[in-house]
Amino acid sequence: MNKDAPALVVEDATAGIGPLTILDGVSLELGSREVVAVLGANGAGKTTLLRTIAGLLPPRRGSIRLFGEPIEGRPAHEITRAGIGHVPSGRELFPRLSVADHLELGGRLSSPARRVELRQRMLEMFPALGQRLGQRAGTLSGGEQQMLAIARALMTDPRVLLLDEPSTGLAPKIVLSVFQTFPLLRKQGVSILLAEQSLTLGLSAADRAYVMDQGRIVLSGNAAALAEDHRVVDTYLGR
Ligand SMILES: Nc1ncnc2c1ncn2[C@@H]1O[C@H](COP(=O)(O)OP(=O)(O)OP(=O)(O)O)[C@@H](O)[C@H]1O
Numbered sequence: 001m002n003k004d005a006p007a008l009v010v011e012d013a014t015a016g017i018g019p020l021t022i023l024d025g026v027s028l029e030l031g032s033r034e035v036v037a038v039l040g041a042n043g044a045g046k047t048t049l050l051r052t053i054a055g056l057l058p059p060r061r062g063s064i065r066l067f068g069e070p071i072e073g074r075p076a077h078e079i080t081r082a083g084i085g086h087v088p089s090g091r092e093l094f095p096r097l098s099v100a101d102h103l104e105l106g107g108r109l110s111s112p113a114r115r116v117e118l119r120q121r122m123l124e125m126f127p128a129l130g131q132r133l134g135q136r137a138g139t140l141s142g143g144e145q146q147m148l149a150i151a152r153a154l155m156t157d158p159r160v161l162l163l164d165e166p167s168t169g170l171a172p173k174i175v176l177s178v179f180q181t182f183p184l185l186r187k188q189g190v191s192i193l194l195a196e197q198s199l200t201l202g203l204s205a206a207d208r209a210y211v212m213d214q215g216r217i218v219l220s221g222n223a224a225a226l227a228e229d230h231r232v233v234d235t236y237l238g239r
């Protein structure tokens with residue numbers, strides 16, 4: 001690992017399913033301890049991009065580097081071990097498994113001592129989960145389920161966290177409480193790539209953002225500058 005390299009560099013990544021090209025030459029960069037949003041309307045390719053980085057979909061072309069180390073084409077569990085945590089779209093929890101079970105699943109790649117440390121950190125960060133360790137995930141509120149999905153990913157001890165639309169189905173106040181964990185994560189050395197359909201939410205949480213349309217990056221810049229840029233909205237409206 002090269003500590004001076006950006007946390008994540010994606011260069012010209014192309015990926016698809018069967019004959020279908022979904023990601024079409026995507027390049028982006030995530031600095032160490034940065035929060036970067038990937039914005040785009042429904043179907044733009046955000047989830048596919050995050051899945052490709054996480055190793056769930058092999059890129060056909062292009063490179064992906066984590067602190068300078070090439071990871072593209074490796075199996076997902078190796079990419080997790082290398083330091084990328086993935087909070088999938090729709091959370092993908094196991095409804096009948098308990099909160100504690102999910103934390104355990106997330107921590108199984110870490111040493112026993114580290115696992116205890118990470119678990120302690122999760123319970124401090126998400127006290128609501130601590131009060132519900134024995135409860136089945138399916139019976140948690142939407143906000144608690146999202147916290148659990150994030151905690152499970154953090155139990156893998158990632159340097160980069162890929163967050164796929166954590167706001168889906170949550171009340172604004174709850175979304176805010178999810179986003180409020182970002183400064184703490186940053187302090188702990190975690191860099192965040194956040195996929196988000198909502199421009200307002202994405203730009204409020206990020207330092208910088210990329211806008212995707214039809215599998216490509218069409219705009220990028222500082223969050224504050226993009227918030228003023230009418231081309232962002234035009235992209236969403238297909239103009
Ligand atoms: N398994 C699949 N088979 C066929 N097409 C797919 C598959 N997964 C995604 N696609 C297509 O790829 C494109 C990008 O989808 P993707 O889910 O990455 O978009 P997204 O930006 O995450 O959208 P959303 O905001 O709705 O989550 C869409 O046109 C979608 O229909």
Ligand SMILES: [Mg+2]
Nearest residue numbers: 046047089165
């Ligand atoms: Mg998606």
